[in-house]
Amino acid sequence: MSRAEEELRSIVRKLLERKDVELVLGYEYYGRSVRPCFVSKPEEVERLVWNSDCWFNLATYLRSLRSRRVGIVAKGCDGRSIVELVKENQVDRGSIVVIAVECNGVFKPFKYGSTHVGRRLADYCRRCVTRVSPVADYLVKKGGQAPEDENTVAGDNASDWLSLFRKCLKCMACVKACPLCYCTECSIEGFKPDLVHRLRVPQELFTFHLTRALHMAGRCVECGACESACPVEIPLTRLYHELNEWFRENYGYAPGMSLSEAPPPLVFKEGGED
Secondary structure, eight states: OOHHHHHHHHHHHHHHHTTSOSEEEEEEEETTEEEEEEEOSGGGGGGOOOSTTOOSOGGGGGGGGTTSOEEEEEOHHHHHHHHHHHHTTSSOGGGEEEEEEOOOOOBOOOOTTOOOOSOOBOHHHHHOOOOSOSSOSEEEOOOSOOOOOSSOOOOOSOOOHHHHHHTOOOOOHHHHHOTTOOOSSOTTSSSOTTTOOSSOOGGGHHHHHHHHHHHHTTTOOOOOHHHHHOTTOOOHHHHHHHHHHHHHHHHOOOTTSOSSOOOHHHHOOTTSOO
16 A cells, blocks of 8 residues: 555545545545545545546546535546536535545556557646646645556647547547536537437537537646547547647636636637726
8 A cells, every 4th residue: 555545545534534524536446447436434445545547537426416525536637627617616615625636647548459558648647737636625645756658659749630530439428427518408419410410420520529629628627538438549638638728828728727717718808808
């Protein structure tokens, strides 16, 4: 057990013993992999782990637990998701205890049928500049360096998006995995056939992804949840990163970094005046 895991378990045990929270969202081993888990009793804290396989964004569960006081183990990008959810009035900051764990990056999750043998750092972690959650009630310092790749694959900055989108199965895994995709009526799920059909129509795949990209513009925290869930490994986070770069260059704004800073789409007025 690492020092970070020991400290994490100690914090969670105290929170549950003092009844400061009803449950804590964390990670546990599942066979040789890691999966999300809910811990609600002090004696269950031994299940909690922290390592480079903790790639899942636990903020995805927060909206379904709005009526309860919960703790959450958060990487830097998870914390940025929490910030955006709070700003969009989807969760109450006062009902969440954030246990920020310093993150040096996570491994790209294995996909069924993947030809990659070794482990490698997720591409979105290579671009990440937020090792610690912007919001934190407790901080667990991990220290050290990013995990070493066992099979380094060079990233390609230039993408032929049309070719990549043709691989799309339109399975909606990217939408379901994203903590910020919570619309009651989704415009790209296929219930509005004038825009996007439910069937996998090749001509509409670009429209499908472009519509979602515009929805995520200025909101995506680049946690990689969509990309990790994609069965055909479309580098979606790279697309949203390019949009975020545009917002950063033109408005000096990065999503999920501040609870007090409003997203540009909400405050922009014609003529450039605030």
